[in-house]
Amino acid sequence: MKHLFALVLLLIAPLKAQVQVESLPESGIQPQVITTGxxxxxxVYLKGDPKGCDIRHATRSAAGGAWSAPTTVNSVPRSAIAAGTIRGAQIALGKEGSLQVIWNGSTNAKGAKAAQAPLLHARLLPGAREFMPQQDLLGETTALDGGASIAANDKGHVAVVWHAAPSGASDERSRLVWVRYSADDGGTFSAPAALNATQPGVCACCSLRAHLGSDDTLSVLYRAATSPNSRGMHLITSKAGRATLRKLDDWKVAMCPMSSASLMPAAQSLRAAWENDGQIVTGLMDATTAQRIGPKNAKHPVLTQNTKGQTLITSVIGSGWSKAGILHWDVLDAQGRVTDSGDGEKLPVWGYAAAYARPDGSFVILH
Incomplete structure (x- = not known):
């Protein structure tokens, strides 16, 4: 009977996910990770001078093994920026496993022709060894600041999303969330179109996050700035040219918090994670409530899910402008309950972590 009772306790106890922490190749920072089917x-990660650095790319098997020899994503040297933490590269998988990359360009880049930062895109086609030359997608929008995002699906449809001011404007309350679509796997893009024209105002130095569903529904998580001290998170849902806006929370703070967010598919919905008043908030986007998790003074959440339905949320504790923070992570079970937490080492200045899941359900955190 005692052995049976112990077995029952084992079966009903939450299973803790194994978490392994690794350093990036080349002592890189600001990793972005994605795994193919x-x-x-x-x-991808940044390497070099934070004001004008390069984006590097490597691959490995999710089951383990060595990284491939890193290659450079950007065709113009030192055309990426790490300073501020929220303007670096973002990635998405396109048709047949193409890799799509977007980043805020550096005005310190070799060959830069203007004082305004460009919005740069490059792609790695299936079977290719080198990325296609980078292209500027900023168009007639202006005052690029907080980081952009890119989303794609296996039909060859790609959406590049960023926030900027319309031509002739520059104040924060006039900023809009813009999108350019591609139907040829990032070869060409439509003209910029505003997604929140009915409710302008975007937190200038915060990044946003996009997801493009298999049915071409575009979801965008961004921090609004509808008034100087109102900086809550909003969700845009757009399909076939029609966009709806939903306010997720509010944050009464009269400054730009330089925050980032994360968005991923989960449980036939989308799970989001963002910062509010120094704590990480997460929830499913088809639910009416979200939960605060982890310690105080947390920033830059990144979501990862394994085949068991467990979700890893990495974050950085205590970071700021030119100030390094400490790695932290929380694990949620399939019902969204926190089952495990951990702390890691001090991260580099401008640094944060990303992660992927192995086939056995364990997680690998890269920093």
Whole structure:
């Protein structure tokens, strides 16, 4: 009977996910990770001067093994920026496993022709060894600041999303969330279109996050600035040219918090994670409530899910402008309950972590 009772306790106890922490190749920072259906892990990260650095790319099997020899994503040297933490590269998988990359360009880049930062895109086609030359997608929008995002699906549809001011404007309350679509896997893009024209105002130095569903529904998580001290998170849902806006929370703070957010598919919905008043908030986007998790003074949440339905949320504790923070993570079970937490080492200045799941359900955190 005692052995049976112990077995029952084991079966009903929450299973803790194994978490392994690794350093990036080349002492890189600001990783972005994505895994193909075939189990190939892509990582991009920044390397060099924070004011004008390069984006590097490597691959490995999700089951383990060495990283491939890193290659450079940007065709113009030192055309990325790490300073501020929220303007670096973002990635998405396109048709047949193409890799799509977007980033805020540096005005310190070799060959830069203007004082205004460009919005840069490059792609790695299936089977290719080198990225296609980068292209500027900023168009007639202006005052690029907080980081952009990119989303794609396996039909060859790509959406590049960023926030900027319309031509002739520059104040924060006039900023709009813009999108450009591609129907040829990032070869060409439509003209910029505003997604929140009915409710302008975007937190200038915060990044946003996009997801493009298999049915071409575009979801965008962004921090609004509808008034100087109102900086809550909003969700845009757009399909076939029609966009709806939903306010997720509010944050009464009269400054730009330089925040980032994360968005991923989960449980036939989308799970989001963002910062509010120094704590990480997460929830499913088809639910009416969200929960605060982890310690205080947390920033830059990144979501990862394994095949068991567990979600890893990495974050950075105590970071700021030119100030390094400490790695932290929380694990949620399939019902969204926190089952495990941990702390890691001090991260580099401008640094944060990303992660991927192995086939056995364990997680690998990269920093």
């Amino acid at each position: 075939a189990g190939l892990v892509h990582v």
